[in-house]
Amino acid sequence: MGHRNGLGEGLITGFDIRPATDDDWLGLWPIIETVTRAGETYTYPRDMTEAAARAMWTPPAPGVTLVAVEEGLVLGAAKIVPNQQGNGAHVANGSFMVGPAARGRGVARRLGEAALEQARVAGFRSMQFNAVVEANIHAVALWKSLGFDILATVPEAFDHPTHGLVGLHVMYRRL
Ligand SMILES: CC(C)(COP(=O)(O)OP(=O)(O)OC[C@H]1O[C@@H](n2cnc3c(N)ncnc32)[C@H](O)[C@@H]1OP(=O)(O)O)[C@@H](O)C(=O)NCCC(=O)NCCS
Numbered sequence: 001m002g003h004r005n006g007l008g009e010g011l012i013t014g015f016d017i018r019p020a021t022d023d024d025w026l027g028l029w030p031i032i033e034t035v036t037r038a039g040e041t042y043t044y045p046r047d048m049t050e051a052a053a054r055a056m057w058t059p060p061a062p063g064v065t066l067v068a069v070e071e072g073l074v075l076g077a078a079k080i081v082p083n084q085q086g087n088g089a090h091v092a093n094g095s096f097m098v099g100p101a102a103r104g105r106g107v108a109r110r111l112g113e114a115a116l117e118q119a120r121v122a123g124f125r126s127m128q129f130n131a132v133v134e135a136n137i138h139a140v141a142l143w144k145s146l147g148f149d150i151l152a153t154v155p156e157a158f159d160h161p162t163h164g165l166v167g168l169h170v171m172y173r174r175l
Helices: 022-038 050-057 107-121 137-145
Strands: 002-004 011-013 016-019 064-070 073-082 091-098 126-133 149-160 164-174
Touching: 016 107, 022 050, 022 064, 022 073, 022 091, 050 073, 064 107, 073 107, 091 107, 107 126, 107 137, 126 137, 126 149, 137 149, 137 164
Parallel strands: 091 126
Antiparallel strands: 002 011, 016 064, 064 073, 073 091, 126 164, 149 164
16 A cells, blocks of 8 residues: 655555554554653653553544554554534544654654544544644644644643643644
8 A cells, every 4th residue: 555645755655544453552552652651742641551541542432543554563543532522522533643763754644634534434523632732843734734723722731841831722623
């Protein structure tokens, strides 16, 4: 499988995107653990246990986790869940992580596109990110390029380990 990247620079081969299975957890947890312990991009407890992470990242339907996999190795993942319950459940929420060794290859962009399609097919009307750290400039730019707008920024809502207090963006797009 391959795809053309966003810049039309040619064919990127090597990884596929598919729904995660139980067997993927072994490859997924080190990525989630690294991102969580770094404490730079998520509002998760930095000492979150593997069990808590697994409960979060293996959501019940209609939630789903997609993985990017290359030769059996998990490169990254996207989690799509309802952002609210009940009468707010038609808005999806998305979370994305790519392992440090696989970054800069377009994995997150393709996971983003796949997550949008997955959410659309599942019947969600829109997708919302509740807490995009404003210092995470590459992620913010990526989401904007995928059609998300910053609806608001909650000031000083995130205590970044090196930047100190920074804002959290609420980002949104219709599907
Ligand atoms: C943010 C993250 C998901 C990006 O994953 P990735 O697979 O490296 O991203 P991609 O390779 O698809 O790159 C997407 C775009 O961002 C740019 N980019 C990403 N990381 C970059 C970096 N460190 N320096 C410069 N540009 C970067 C790419 O150039 C690309 O732009 P383009 O498509 O216009 O060329 C990844 O760094 C990560 O998991 N970070 C920790 C968790 C996190 O921040 N998740 C998102 C929370 S909102």
